[in-house]
Amino acid sequence: MVDADQTFVIVGGGLAGAKAAETLRAEGFSGRVLLICDERDHPYERPPLSKGYLLGKEERDSVFVHEPAWYARNDIELHLGQTVVAIDRAAKTVHYGDDGTHVRYDKLLLATGAEPRRLDIPGTGLAGVHHLRRLAHAERLKGVLTHLGRDNGHLVIAGGGWIGLEVAAAAREYGAEVTLVEPSATPLHHVLGPELGQLFAELHREHGVRFHFGARLTEIVGQDGMVLAARTDDGEEHPCHDVLAAIGAAPRVALAESAGLELAPREHGGGIAVDERLRTSDPDIYAAGDAASFPHGLFGTRLRVEHWANALNGGPAAARAMLGQDVVYDRVPYFFSDQYDLGMEYSGWAPPGSYDEVVIRGDAGKREFIAFWVKEGRVLAGMNVNVWDVTDPIQHLIRTKARVDTEALADPHVPLDSLAS
Structure with missing residues (x-):
């Protein structure tokens, strides 16, 4: 009591x-x-x-x-x-x-x-190296992006996860040049897998972001405390004015x-x-x-x-x-992101290797679709891109673990609510 x-x-x-x-x-x-x-x-x-x-x-x-x-x-x-x-x-x-x-x-x-995880490389003490976790970080980065956009400056981002991509989108909207360095073959590789990671790479390329995949930063070069360039483990050097470490938390x-x-x-x-x-x-x-x-x-x-x-x-x-109440915490994981004119919501948990196929409902080319990660006919996760008010039926499919007809799952004319009766 x-x-x-x-x-x-x-x-x-x-x-x-x-x-x-x-x-x-x-x-x-x-x-x-x-x-x-x-x-x-x-x-x-x-x-x-x-x-x-x-x-x-x-x-x-x-x-x-x-x-x-x-x-x-x-x-x-x-x-x-x-x-x-x-x-x-x-x-x-x-x-x-x-x-x-x-x-x-x-x-x-x-x-x-x-x-935020820190880059364990030379040069991280320079004034132009940033992280984004706290309000103070965002205030500082907001000023940095404003200056980079005004002066045609260049930002290098280490990490192609959600924070890296959202900051890349913000930087491009301010007018800054952006290069994103990511060790995997696509952004979001460990979250969405290569199938959907490629879609986000194409989105950002269309908005002028340059990607350097299959590489990691090894050194940030500077002079008089200021950043001049970022070097990668494959011998490349990217001249820049600022670096954002977005390698996870x-x-x-x-x-x-x-x-x-x-x-x-x-x-x-x-x-x-x-x-x-x-x-x-x-x-x-x-x-x-x-x-x-x-x-x-x-x-x-x-x-x-x-x-x-x-x-x-x-x-x-x-x-x-x-307070002693009978609680079982089993919420379906959920997150959302906004990048340029793309808005998305993701429900579930389906890391690479846990699913058999990705089923697309809608038009991925127009970036108006729902993606489902499916194993043995059961939906593990779903992501709606520029399609709204579908989180509840997606989470219902995940929770019920019902076997679904993947052709019906891919058909926009078949109501999602009807697939898990």
Whole structure:
């Protein structure tokens, strides 16, 4: 039984942490709630950092999860710019800040998120080398793209994942020259496979992005602290003014690891290992968002999902579990992207090697279609490109695991709802 004398502590001021705090109050928890954030900005959502805000189409205030006054109004003790340095599980205390402030908890939620992976090559200390994870990064990069576009400058992007492609699109809209270096044969190779990765390569080439596939950066050359060029392992050199490292993100697990919590193996994405209730190996500590690795009954494996929807839904699920409610977290993974005039949504989980075929419904040439990743007649994942209001039937196909006629699946005249009766 949860009572008003209890203290719940949330570590991490991203979307998962903020939505967990909101849910605790919405579910009637009247005890003490602390939300400890190592950033000085109020909790915010990350998708605008590589989309609308970076492009200058959304105001800075639009990224925040709640207006600043919301926290005091809901009696959430918000500690900005404070880093949690230790968890004492025996004493059930969290230590944070430079002065060693500590607070006792009854339940603890780790929503520590992820951090950008760093290029381990010479030259990364130059002023023109960037990452994109935090609001401060986006503010800086926005200024960089503005200058590059105005001066016909050149940006080299290391990594052809979602962040790399979205920044490439933004840079081209600002007018900057862009070269993207990617070790795989296509962008998004490990997410969409070669079939759909090629479509995104063609999209960006049409907008002037140059690709250098099958290569990695080995050195960033500079002078007087400024970037002059980026070199690759196949001997190429790309003159440029700035470099963006977009080579993925690593879960922030140091705090959990030092507290002796179980971690997930690397083959499952690493992260803090939790059960289906988002509870860690300590029954009073939970984890959600980018940092958490949870068992997904639908796909029969452990997943760590680094997308907005996982934080949006995982934080509230963890909050309800902390309150003793019967929770099973098994949301179908979902993410979205906007690049130039292409908008897409992806549901499911189908890494390369897990499917037999990709079925296309619609016109891929016009970039108005749905792609389905299918194994033994069952839909593992679906991606709608410039086709809208189909997420629910796509996720229904995934959840039911029904065998479908692939010819009917490819036929736009056959309602999706009719395929999984």
